[in-house]
Each structure stands twice: as C-alpha cells, then as structure tokens.
Amino acid sequence: MVEQTIWLAPKAISFTAVCAECADEHGFFAARVEGRLELERAHSSTTCGRGHPIRIERANREPIGVLAC
Numbered sequence: 550m551v552e553q554t555i556w557l558a559p560k561a562i563s564f565t566a567v568c569a570e571c572a573d574e575h576g577f578f579a580a581r582v583e584g585r586l587e588l589e590r591a592h593s594s595t596t597c598g599r600g601h602p603i604r605i606e607r608a609n610r611e612p613i614g615v616l617a618c
C-alpha cells in the first residue's frame with residue numbers, strides 16, 4: 550500500500566482532498582477526505598472513510614495548494 554501525503558498551504562486549517570486508492574477503486578467522487586490541521590501543528594495523519602492511511606504535512610512556504618500523491 551502506498552502511503553499518501555497531503556501537503557497543506559502554510560495558512561490552511563481545513564482541507565478537502567481525494568484518497569487516491571479510493572479513487573482507483575470507487576471513483577473520484579467516492580474518494581473525498583476532509584480534515585483539519587490547526588495552525589500550530591506541522592503535521593498529522595488521518596485515514597479516509599475506508600481506512601487508507603494519509604499523512605498531512607504543512608508546507609513551509611507559499612505557494613503550493615493542496616496536492617495528493
């Protein structure tokens with residue numbers, strides 16, 4: 550299983566991303582993952598609704614947006 554990482558912009562608190570494994574199996578619209586990362590935290594982790602692990606990392610500088618890979 551490939552571990553996924555979502556990079557958040559420096560000032561982002563909440564995010565919506567797509568679990569790539571769910572997208573493969575169930576389609577893009579079934580793969581949404583939502584979460585939060587408080588500003589004082591640099592990283593976290595979560596799981597999608599089907600239990601795939603996803604790492605959350607805060608990027609140090611602009612601009613980056615939200616990427617899933």
Ligand SMILES: [Zn+2]
Pocket residue numbers: 568569570571572597598599600601
């Ligand atoms: Zn998933």
